[in-house]
Amino acid sequence: MTLLAVERMKLFTTRSPWWCALVALAVTIGFSALVVGEAADSGPFAPTVASTQFGYSFGMAVIMVLAALAVTTEYRFGTIRTTFQAVPNRTAALVAKATVVALVALVIGELSAFGSWGIANxxxxNAPLALDSGADWINVAGVGAVYALAAVIAVAVGILLRHSAGAIALLLIYALAVENLVRLIPGIGDDIYQWLPFNVANKFLTGDGASDLGRNAEAGAPLSNAVLSQGWSLAYFAAVAVALLAIAIGVARKRDA
Structure with missing residues (x-):
């Protein structure tokens, strides 16, 4: 618990987490307001629960920036050496950092998701935006879990690269572009895409489109083509995050700070 408290204090004594949190909330809620505001009040083009979460991927990108900076800033200013001197068990120190960042991401994710749903209401x-089913609840409440696991991935990348610009560039390019570009590979692109982590995370949130009332053209981001169920999709995304963190910690233990 002491390590968690220390990491919490280190995180919130800098300005970047506060700014990133505000930007993430503004982006996700703002996109929801734009999408829902342009939709019809009723009929086939009325907003749905899923369309209120249209901007979650943009907020997730900001969360990954926050998580990467939580690590790379320490490497940049050399304070990671002090951390490892105070806590010789590097695994415990880095797991504590990842846990704190993930919890912060979870809270921001829930605030942004329910804030987006609230502004839509x-x-x-008069639009059909009530959370009447499990699919509706997952589509909204599940955003926090996805943000938390994405933050763990970002922390792992930050540990591996130790450079803010490089880590942020890699995370954003991969999450926002690379996975979709994989689909362009002739023959096998779609098969590979089915197993890429952020596509699978989207499957957890949207499932088969039950919260989108049939997925009309105005109902937000496209459905995922991942083959796993919603529950297994979350487990798969979590496994990827934990595996990357384990690799990053293993590398950090073997090299100089």
Missing amino acids: LLKP
Whole structure:
């Protein structure tokens, strides 16, 4: 618990987490307001629960920036050496850091998801936006879990690269572009894409489209083509995050700080 408290204090004594949290909330809730505001009040093009979460991937990108900076800033200013001197068990120190960042990401994710859903209800009070099913609840409440695991991935990349610009560039390019570009590979692109982590995370959130009332053209981001069920999709994404963190910690233990 002491390590967690220390990591919490280190995280929130800098400005970047506060700015990243505000940007993540503004981006996700702002996108929801734009999408829902342009939708019809009723009929086939009325907003759905899923369309309120249209901007979650953009907020997730900001969360990964926050998580990467939580690690790379320490390497940049050399404070990671002090951390490892105070806590010779590097595994415990880095796991504590990843846990704190993941918990912060979880809270931001829930605030952004329910904030997006709330603003949609204010803008379109007559639209079918009630959380009436498990699929609806997962589509909204599940955003926090995805943000938390994405933050763990970002922490792992930050540990491996130790350079802010490089880690952030790699994370953003991969999450926002590379996975979709894989689909362009002739013959095997779609088969590979089915197992890529952020596509699988999207499957956890959207499932088979039950929270989108049939997925009309205005109903937000496209459905995932991942072959796993929603529950196994979350487990798969979590396994990827934990595996990357384990690799990163193993590398950190063997090299100089």
